[in-house]
Amino acid sequence: MSGNRAGDSVLCVRDLVKRYGDAVAVDGIGFEVQEAEIFSLLGHSGCGKSTTLRMVAGLEEPDAGSIELRGATVSDAARGIHVPAESRNVGLVFQSYAIWPHMTVFDNVAYPLTVRRRDRADIRRRVLEICEVVGMGAFVDRPSTALSGGQQQRVALARAMVYEPDILLLDEPFSNLDAKLREEMRLQLQQVQARFNTTIVYVTHDQTEALALSHRIAVMRDGAVEQIGAPEDIYGNPANFFVQSFVGRVIVLRGEVGEAGNVHLQAGPEAVLPGAGKEFSGRAVRVTVRPEDIFLPEPSAPGDAVWIEGRIAARSYGGDHMDYTVAVDGAEFGLRLDKNALFAPGSAIRLGFAAEAARLWPA
Amino acid sequence: MRLALGGFLLLAVAAVSLSPVMVVIVGSFEDSGAWRSLLLESGQARSALGYSVLFAARAPFAALIGFLLAWLLIRVRIPGREFIEFMLWIAFFLPLIPVTLGWMLLLDSPTGLLNRWLAALPFIDGPVFDVSSVAGILWVHMTASSVPVMVILLGPAIRQMDASFEEAGRVCGSGTFEVFRRITLPLLLPAIVTGAILGFIRGLEAFEVEQLLGVKEKIYVYSTHVYALINWEPPRFSEAMAMSTLVLGGLLVIALFYQRYTFERGHATVTGSGMSLREIPLGRGRWVLAGLFFAMVFVTVIVPIAFLLLGTSMTLFGFFHIPEPFTTEHWSTVLDDPSFVPSIVNTLILGLGAAALGVFAYAVIAYAVVRTRIGFRPLTNFLAWLPWCVPGILLGVGMLSLVLFTPFLTPLYGSIFVLVIAIAVAQLPLGVNMMKTSVVQIAPELEHASRVCGAGWWRTFLRIDIPLMKPMLISIFVLVTIAGIRDVSTVLLLAQPSSLPLSVLMLEYANNGDVEPAAVVGVFTSILVIVVAIAARRFGLQIGNPR
Numbered sequence: 020m021s022g023n024r025a026g027d028s029v030l031c032v033r034d035l036v037k038r039y040g041d042a043v044a045v046d047g048i049g050f051e052v053q054e055a056e057i058f059s060l061l062g063h064s065g066c067g068k069s070t071t072l073r074m075v076a077g078l079e080e081p082d083a084g085s086i087e088l089r090g091a092t093v094s095d096a097a098r099g100i101h102v103p104a105e106s107r108n109v110g111l112v113f114q115s116y117a118i119w120p121h122m123t124v125f126d127n128v129a130y131p132l133t134v135r136r137r138d139r140a141d142i143r144r145r146v147l148e149i150c151e152v153v154g155m156g157a158f159v160d161r162p163s164t165a166l167s168g169g170q171q172q173r174v175a176l177a178r179a180m181v182y183e184p185d186i187l188l189l190d191e192p193f194s195n196l197d198a199k200l201r202e203e204m205r206l207q208l209q210q211v212q213a214r215f216n217t218t219i220v221y222v223t224h225d226q227t228e229a230l231a232l233s234h235r236i237a238v239m240r241d242g243a244v245e246q247i248g249a250p251e252d253i254y255g256n257p258a259n260f261f262v263q264s265f266v267g268r269v270i271v272l273r274g275e276v277g278e279a280g281n282v283h284l285q286a287g288p289e290a291v292l293p294g295a296g297k298e299f300s301g302r303a304v305r306v307t308v309r310p311e312d313i314f315l316p317e318p319s320a321p322g323d324a325v326w327i328e329g330r331i332a333a334r335s336y337g338g339d340h341m342d343y344t345v346a347v348d349g350a351e352f353g354l355r356l357d358k359n360a361l362f363a364p365g366s367a368i369r370l371g372f373a374a375e376a377a378r379l380w381p382a
Numbered sequence: 383m384r385l386a387l388g389g390f391l392l393l394a395v396a397a398v399s400l401s402p403v404m405v406v407i408v409g410s411f412e413d414s415g416a417w418r419s420l421l422l423e424s425g426q427a428r429s430a431l432g433y434s435v436l437f438a439a440r441a442p443f444a445a446l447i448g449f450l451l452a453w454l455l456i457r458v459r460i461p462g463r464e465f466i467e468f469m470l471w472i473a474f475f476l477p478l479i480p481v482t483l484g485w486m487l488l489l490d491s492p493t494g495l496l497n498r499w500l501a502a503l504p505f506i507d508g509p510v511f512d513v514s515s516v517a518g519i520l521w522v523h524m525t526a527s528s529v530p531v532m533v534i535l536l537g538p539a540i541r542q543m544d545a546s547f548e549e550a551g552r553v554c555g556s557g558t559f560e561v562f563r564r565i566t567l568p569l570l571l572p573a574i575v576t577g578a579i580l581g582f583i584r585g586l587e588a589f590e591v592e593q594l595l596g597v598k599e600k601i602y603v604y605s606t607h608v609y610a611l612i613n614w615e616p617p618r619f620s621e622a623m624a625m626s627t628l629v630l631g632g633l634l635v636i637a638l639f640y641q642r643y644t645f646e647r648g649h650a651t652v653t654g655s656g657m658s659l660r661e662i663p664l665g666r667g668r669w670v671l672a673g674l675f676f677a678m679v680f681v682t683v684i685v686p687i688a689f690l691l692l693g694t695s696m697t698l699f700g701f702f703h704i705p706e707p708f709t710t711e712h713w714s715t716v717l718d719d720p721s722f723v724p725s726i727v728n729t730l731i732l733g734l735g736a737a738a739l740g741v742f743a744y745a746v747i748a749y750a751v752v753r754t755r756i757g758f759r760p761l762t763n764f765l766a767w768l769p770w771c772v773p774g775i776l777l778g779v780g781m782l783s784l785v786l787f788t789p790f791l792t793p794l795y796g797s798i799f800v801l802v803i804a805i806a807v808a809q810l811p812l813g814v815n816m817m818k819t820s821v822v823q824i825a826p827e828l829e830h831a832s833r834v835c836g837a838g839w840w841r842t843f844l845r846i847d848i849p850l851m852k853p854m855l856i857s858i859f860v861l862v863t864i865a866g867i868r869d870v871s872t873v874l875l876l877a878q879p880s881s882l883p884l885s886v887l888m889l890e891y892a893n894n895g896d897v898e899p900a901a902v903v904g905v906f907t908s909i910l911v912i913v914v915a916i917a918a919r920r921f922g923l924q925i926g927n928p929r
Contacts, residue, residue, distance in 0.1 A: 134836040
């Protein structure tokens, strides 16, 4: 990302700002998207990710900043440039699909091509081809009101891709589908993307989806980007406490940094991270650990582990595993353990983690 | 740009909706004597206002009866209910004058057919019924329009009610009747009240029935009184305008209250989840109900029409035993009238012209108000609504004054175009409102998707919005066409010999006491309206077609 010149990227967004009255929806966002990349905008609802996408599509006019598509400036508030959506050659899949109810599947998918005045044989060939790709080949003559949610989703995808747009924008496309179908659609999207080398900007609030699907993710909060990076970076090397607690599950422990930078956790007398918090000397800190880095006091546990004390608040049977809710230091978190590790609700539990697995954030 | 476009639209709407009203208000103050005479002297004016309110007060009763009938029609599988509902639509669409004429032939005192039959009975002395009375006017209004309108108006509210409200009541142990009384009725009460207020407002501006039945008995209402003032020699414009201003003020207050009420309560009941309401099993009872409904439809719709038809072809109405009871004289009177054929043409131009102009204008205004960001939208919206509380006769007076007293408009005097505009303006609130509900239902994403696919604003409007609004466009076209054929009070003062439509021709016959020729013209207008209604039904308009 940092090494690329603007000319190499399909999409280049700079210092984008969008206000609605006094509220700032998007507050100075910038990012670049490379050819054939799946780039996700991840954040809670209301963080400005959909607004950003709509500005890229040309449906909203930015109040400041610029957008370049394949090197051409399509939005530049300072220069008063705003290319309307219909002249941008982008594809957009709406959260609500926006399948036109008065047209058949075929008419819906053919629409962008008829707008572009392709000849009829060409339109027919390409519509049938793309419908086949998304698994709607058998349904082209259906009226679009007779489609299930998943089928509408596929039609929306076909319609957005049939004219080979420079970039495909997806606005929470799977959020109205049930879990199983969502999984299926995600796999299909990946296959289609790999086949056509489509460049995709993907908006989602679902961090699992973002991690599984994306080449890179921009984590957003309150209209600004918190971190941009590959899924492994975002998960394994979060830039701040928000990113770590938003992406993936995390256990948050309170601590105090004493002399020599030793971090004393409130979760137990033995819970000390030696010399880890030099930069926070004398201050309160938050210590975060991923649940997968937690282990039980077994012979295999490393000797220099940090140990915290907790209590089993609840448990639920999961077949091959057991899900516990553990209360530590006033907070609760979920912990999945082997079905053989049995703890009764209410009993005390000792949990360990390696000092290197913990991260320190200012409280 | 947005301000300029918005300003242009605002001016265009104001020119047709606000200026006639302003002319009336300003005109009422031009002669200071007008207000004094209205407020202090004119007993007839006060009596007219009193009768207007008295007649309009039928609305709550009509709403309640209409609700009960609609509920039964929807919730009980009454045999032949499609036909019953269709007949109610016919009653709703039929012009009022022919129906009134039918009742006159039947119930006039003492020559009405029913009166003479009853007089032939040994123990009855003198005429029993008198249609030219307060009771007669109320009877004609209730049967011909008020109740059918309420059935049609309240039907959708009943259908849209979420079935689970009633089901929850049943699960809690209530029977059908208790559920109706404690759940359905209170839930739909806002709709009933809304209907009652609406009926009250429409009742205040009623004209035809009162003109035919009330005037000769000196029972004047607001609009017939204004009509009399304008027909005075010389016309008493100022007094007519003063009285109109007074009524307009009252209507405005009621209408604003109505808007507030519907805004606050309107959203509460309509929570359609697509679940269909359970029908009430009523064994043999439904045949009894069907009998009652058929009797009602027979008496209120079929009988007056039948007697209207009979009246057009009898030498002396009701006298079957005279040497030549039947005659074609009345038909030849009308067919030989040189203004008859031009009147048909005028009526068609009026109905179709107002509909074409209206549908286009309503769509533009509704779309601009709902979907665009042009300037002055709230004001434009208000002005488009304003004619809703302007009685037809007032709009007529205003338009007439505009045309007569604005130099560059005088050439339009006597032109059918003025009548077309008047009807389009009179239907402006309904049309824009219906269009707005249609535009709102088009999710913005459907337009956005088209834009992203490469289509510009205009193509998107033509290929996405217009097709999606098509059912509504057709509905509005039909409603405005029928309004143009039916309307009397709006066009009455504007119509000149060259621009005379059937409805006014019919009224002129009736005013001259030529009931039978008026009935002949009434047959033609009724046929026109029914043809349009049936055509509309074939186009898929929801008329007389439950579910």
